[in-house]
Amino acid sequence: xxxxxxxxLAGFLTLGIMSFVYKDNxxxxxxxxxxxxxxxxxxxxxxxxxxxxxxLTDKIGLTxxxxxxxxxxxxxxxxxxxxxxxxxxxxxxxxxxLMRLLPKIGWISRWPLAFVIxxxxxxxxxxxxxxxxxxxxxxxxxxxxxxxxxxxxxxxxASIGQSLTNIVLVGGILxxxxxxxxxxxxxxxxxxxxxxxxxxLMVTFGAAFxxxxxxxxxxxxxxxxxLLRDWLHLLG
Amino acid sequence: MRKPLILFPLVFLFLFVxxxxxxxxxxxxxxQAVDTPDDAGGQVDLTWKPSPDEGRAVSPVIGYQILAAPxxxxxxxxxxTASAGATSVTAKDRLENGRPYYFKIRAYAMDxxxxxxxVAGPVVxxxxxxxxKPAYLRIVIWMVFVVGFILYxxxxxxxxxxxxxxxxxxxxxxxxxxxxxxxxxxILFICGLGDAAQAATLxxxxxxxxxxxxxxxxxxxxxxxxxxxxxxxxCQDIVKGAYLNAGRPEAYNEKDVFFVVxxxxxxxxxxxxIMLREKPATNFYLGQFYAESLMLAETGFEAGSIQIAGTxxxxxxxxxxxxxDFTLIGEELFxxxxxxxxxxxxxxxIKGQDWGKVIFAGLSILGVxxxxxxxxxxxxxxxxxxxxxxxE
Numbered sequence: 001x002x003x004x005x006x007x008x009l010a011g012f013l014t015l016g017i018m019s020f021v022y023k024d025n026x027x028x029x030x031x032x033x034x035x036x037x038x039x040x041x042x043x044x045x046x047x048x049x050x051x052x053x054x055x056l057t058d059k060i061g062l063t064x065x066x067x068x069x070x071x072x073x074x075x076x077x078x079x080x081x082x083x084x085x086x087x088x089x090x091x092x093x094x095x096x097x098l099m100r101l102l103p104k105i106g107w108i109s110r111w112p113l114a115f116v117i118x119x120x121x122x123x124x125x126x127x128x129x130x131x132x133x134x135x136x137x138x139x140x141x142x143x144x145x146x147x148x149x150x151x152x153x154x155x156x157x158a159s160i161g162q163s164l165t166n167i168v169l170v171g172g173i174l175x176x177x178x179x180x181x182x183x184x185x186x187x188x189x190x191x192x193x194x195x196x197x198x199x200x201l202m203v204t205f206g207a208a209f210x211x212x213x214x215x216x217x218x219x220x221x222x223x224x225x226x227l228l229r230d231w232l233h234l235l236g
Numbered sequence: 237m238r239k240p241l242i243l244f245p246l247v248f249l250f251l252f253v254x255x256x257x258x259x260x261x262x263x264x265x266x267x268q269a270v271d272t273p274d275d276a277g278g279q280v281d282l283t284w285k286p287s288p289d290e291g292r293a294v295s296p297v298i299g300y301q302i303l304a305a306p307x308x309x310x311x312x313x314x315x316x317t318a319s320a321g322a323t324s325v326t327a328k329d330r331l332e333n334g335r336p337y338y339f340k341i342r343a344y345a346m347d348x349x350x351x352x353x354x355v356a357g358p359v360v361x362x363x364x365x366x367x368x369k370p371a372y373l374r375i376v377i378w379m380v381f382v383v384g385f386i387l388y389x390x391x392x393x394x395x396x397x398x399x400x401x402x403x404x405x406x407x408x409x410x411x412x413x414x415x416x417x418x419x420x421x422x423i424l425f426i427c428g429l430g431d432a433a434q435a436a437t438l439x440x441x442x443x444x445x446x447x448x449x450x451x452x453x454x455x456x457x458x459x460x461x462x463x464x465x466x467x468x469x470x471c472q473d474i475v476k477g478a479y480l481n482a483g484r485p486e487a488y489n490e491k492d493v494f495f496v497v498x499x500x501x502x503x504x505x506x507x508x509x510i511m512l513r514e515k516p517a518t519n520f521y522l523g524q525f526y527a528e529s530l531m532l533a534e535t536g537f538e539a540g541s542i543q544i545a546g547t548x549x550x551x552x553x554x555x556x557x558x559x560x561d562f563t564l565i566g567e568e569l570f571x572x573x574x575x576x577x578x579x580x581x582x583x584x585x586i587k588g589q590d591w592g593k594v595i596f597a598g599l600s601i602l603g604v605x606x607x608x609x610x611x612x613x614x615x616x617x618x619x620x621x622x623x624x625x626x627x628e
Contacts, residue, residue, distance in 0.1 A: 017505065024512040032505045039499035100469060113432065113470060120433030129378050137596060141603030170604055177597050180567045182400045183590040201565065205554035212551055216530075 011231040014223060056091050140173045142166040172200040261289035261297045261343050263351035269339045269359045272326055277333040277363030283324040284353065287343040290320050295347040302327050303340040308355050312340050331361050385591040390584030398583050405544060405562040406572045409443065412518035412542050413450045421517035422457035423447065426507065426532065428523025428547065429500060432466045435570065436548045440522035441474055442573030442582065443546075447520065448478030452487055460493040461510060463503045468495040504528040508535040521545040521560070522569060525552045533559030546572060 016031030093112035100109035144167055148158035178190065179197030186194040229235040264284040272279035282302065290297045299319050303312035304327065318325045318341075331337060338357035344350045392398065416423045425444055430437040444460070451458040460475060462468035472493045479488035496506045508531065511519070519536040521529070521543065529545075529552040536543045537559055545556035546564030556563045564572050567589075574582035 020505075020508065024509065029509065032502075032509050035505050036497050036502045039502040040497045043498050097469070109469065110473070113466065116466060117433050117438070120431075121435075121438075124433065124435075125379065126375060129375050129382070133378060133592075133596065134374060137599050137603065140600045141607060143607045144604060145608065170600070174597055174600065177593050181590055181593055182403075182567075182571045182586055183398075185401050202557075204550070205557055208551045209554035209558065212554070 007231050011227055014227060055087055056094075136173070140170055142170055144170065171196070176200055259295060259345070259347070260349040260351045261292075261295075261345040262287050263343055263353045264300065264341045265353070267339065267341055267353045267356040269337075269356040271359055271361050274364050274367045274369050278331050278361050279326050279328045280331060280337065280339070280359050280361055281324065281326050282339055282341070282356070284341055286321065286323055287351070289343070289345065295345045295349070296320070297343045298346050299344050300325075301342040301344065301350075303342055303352070304331065304337050305340075306335060306337060308338045308357070312338075314342075333361050333363060336360050381595065382588065382592050386585050386588030388584075389587035389591070390581050393580035393584040393587065397578070398587055400571060400575050400583065400586060403564065403568050403571060403575065405546065405564040405568060406575050408542075408544050408562040409447065409520075409572075409576070410450070412520070412544055413447060413454065413456065415542055416451075416517035417454040417456045419517045422459050422514055423451060423518045423520070424507075424511065424514070424516040424536075424541070425458060425460045425520045426523070427460070427462065427467050427471060428521070428525050429463050429503070429528070430467075430524030431464050432470055434524050436546075437467060437523045439546070439569045439573040441470060442577055443520070443522050444471060445474050445478050446576045448475040449482050452479040452482035452484045455484075455487060457489075458492060459510065459514060459516065461496045461503075461507050462494065463496060463498065463500075465495060465498065468493070500526065500528055504531050507532060511535045511539045511541070515539055516541050519543045521547070521556065522564070523547065525549055525556075530555040530559060536560075 013031050013034065016027045017035070019025055019031075020028045093115060096108050096112045098109070100106045144163060146159060146162040146166055148155050148162050150158060175193045175197035177197070179186075179194040179201065181190075181194075184190060225235070264287050267282065267284045269280050269282050272281045287297045297320055299317060300322065301314050302316040302318065302325060304315045305312040313330075315329045315331070316325060316327050327339070336358035337360070338355050339359070340355055341353045342350050343353070389398070413423065425447060427437055427440045427444065428434075432438075448458055450456075458475065460471050462471055472490065475493050476485075476488050476490070479485050496503050510516075511532075512535065516536075516539070519532075519541045521532060522545070525532075525545075525547050526549065529547070529549075533543060533545065533556060543560040544562045544564075545560040546569035547553055547556065548566050548569060550566075553563065553565055557565075570589075571586050574586045
C-alpha cells in the first residue's frame with residue numbers, strides 16, 4: 001500500500017511537470033513548487049551534515065567524532081583529530097560572507113568572494129594550461145602522410161584514409177583557432193580560413209546535437225516506461 | 237595382511253586433511269612508506285618486495301590488501317588493494333593530512349589464507365607547496381609566456397584603444413535591451429549553472445553589468461534568477477552597482493535578483509515558469525550550461541522572447557545555436573565582456589590570448605613539420621622542441 005501511494009504520487013508529479021508542454025497551469029505551478037521546495041530542503045540538510053558540520057566542527061577539533069574517519073581515528077588512537085587550521089580560516093571566511101546581511105558592514109562579504117574567485121582562478125590556470133593547451137598541441141602534432149602497413153606491406157588505401165583523417169584534424173584545429181582570433185578582421189585569406197573553421201565547428205555541433213537528442217529520447221522513454229509499466233501496469 | 241588394508245583409509249584421511257589445510261603464504265618483505273612528494277597531501281607511497289609465493293603451484297598469492305592504523309598497536313583497517321605482481325601503490329583513501337599512520341600489507345593466497353608484513357611507519361601525509369616534477373616546468377614556461385603577453389597587452393591597452401573585431405551576438409545585446417524597452421516587458425538574465433570562478437560565469441558577470449546599466453537608464457525591469465549562492469550574491473552586487481552608476485539607485489529592486497535553488501532541474505522548472513508568466517522580451521543565457529540549455533531556450537522561444545546565448549560548453553552550444561537568435565560561441569563570450577566594457581584589463585587579456593593562439597598555431601605547425609622530417613633532422617632541429625612539448 002505505501003508503495004502504491006508513492007508510485008501514484010510520483011506518477012501524478014511526473015504528469016504535472018509534463019503538463020507544461022501544453023501550457024502553464026495550476027497543476028504545473030503546484031508540482032514546480034513541490035519540486036523546488038523539496039530540493040531546497042534536501043540540499044540544505046545534505047550540505048549542513050555532509051559539508052558544514054564535518055568540515056567546520058570536526059576538522060578544527062571541536063568534536064572529533066562527527067565523521068566516520070574521525071570517529072575511527074579517535075577510537076583507535078585515543079586522541080582527537082589534529083586541528084586543521086585551514087578549516088578555521090574557511091570558517092572565518094564563511095562568517096564574513098554572512099556580513100552582507102548587515103548593510104553597514106556588508107562590504108566585508110566581498111573579501112571572501114574575492115578569495116574564492118582569485119584562488120580558484122589561479123588553481124584553474126594550471127589545470128587549463130596542462131589539460132587544454134599542452135595536451136591540445138600534443139594531440140594536434142600528427143603526420144600529414146601516415147603510411148599504414150598491413151601484413152608488413154604498405155596499404156595505400158589505409159594510408160590515404162589515415163592521412164586524410166590527420167589532415168582534417170590538423171586543418172580543423174588550425175582554422176578553428178583562426179576563427180577565434182579577435183585582433184584581425186575576417187577578410188581575404190584569413191577570413192576564408194576562419195569560414196572553414198566555423199564550418200568545422202558547425203559540423204561538430206551538429207554531431208553533438210544529434211548525439212544528445214538521442215540520449216534525451218532515452219530519458220523520455222524511461223519516464224514513459226515508468227508511467228505505463230511501474231505505475232499503471234499497462235505494459236507486461 | 238589385514239594391517240595394510242586398515243592403514244589405507246587412515247593414510248587417505250591424513251593426506252586429505254593435509255591437502256585441504258590452508259597454507260599461509262610468505263608475507264611481503266621490506267615494506268617502506270613515505271609521504272607522496274609533489275602532491276596536495278592525503279597520500280602515502282608504499283613499496284615492498286613481493287611475496288615469493290606469488291608463483292607457487294599450490295594456492296599462490298593472488299593479491300594484496302593495504303592496511304592502515306593511527307598507532308602501531310591499534311586495529312589496522314583496509315584502505316586499498318593491489319594485484320599480485322605489484323610492488324608499489326599510492327594509498328590515498330581515508331588518509332588525512334597531519335595525522336600519523338602505520339601501514340601493513342596483507343598477502344592473500346588463493347585458499348583465502350593470508351600473511352601480514354611488518355609494520356611500516358609512522359608517516360604523516362602532507363601537501364607540498366611546490367611541484368618539482370619536470371613536466372611542470374613546461375607549464376611554468378607556458379604560464380610565464382601567457383601571463384607575460386597578457387600583462388604587456390593590458391599595459392598597452394591602457395595607453396591606446398586596441399582593436400577587437402565585431403561579433404554579431406554582441407551587437408544584438410543592445411538590440412535586445414531596446415526591444416524590451418519598446419515592448420515594456422522585462423529582460424531575463426541567466427548566469428548559468430557554473431560557480432563564480434568559472435571563466436564563462438565571470439564573462440557573464442561583465443555582460444550583466446553592462447545590461448543592468450542599460451536597463452537602469454531605460455527603466456526596464458531586469459530579472460536575474462540565480463542557481464548558485466555565491467553567484468547570486470555577486471549578481472546582486474553587480475546589478476545594484478550598475479543602477480548606482482547609472483544614477484538610478486532607487487530603481488533597483490533587490491527582489492528581481494534572487495536565489496532559486498541549488499539543484500539543476502528544479503531550477504529549470506522555476507525559470508521556465510518565470511518565462512511563461514513574466515513573458516520577458518529578451519532572454520540572456522550567458523555562462524556555463526548543461527542539460528537544461530535546450531529546455532530553457534525552447535521555453536523562451538515559446539514565450540516569444542528574443543534570445544542571446546553564450547557558453548563554453550561544446551554540447552550545449554549546439555542547442556543554443558538551434559534555439560536562440562544569437563549565440564556567442566566559446567571564446568566569443570569572453571571577448572564579448574571585453575568588447576562591451578572596453579576595460580584595459582579585459583581587452584589586454586583578449587589580445588594576450590590572441591598572441592597565445594599565434595604561438596599555439598605556430599607550435600602545432602612546427603610539430604607537424606617535425607614529424608614529416610627524417611629522424612636525424614628531427615632530432616637535430618626539433619630535439620629541444622619535442623622534449624619540451626611532447627616529453628620525448
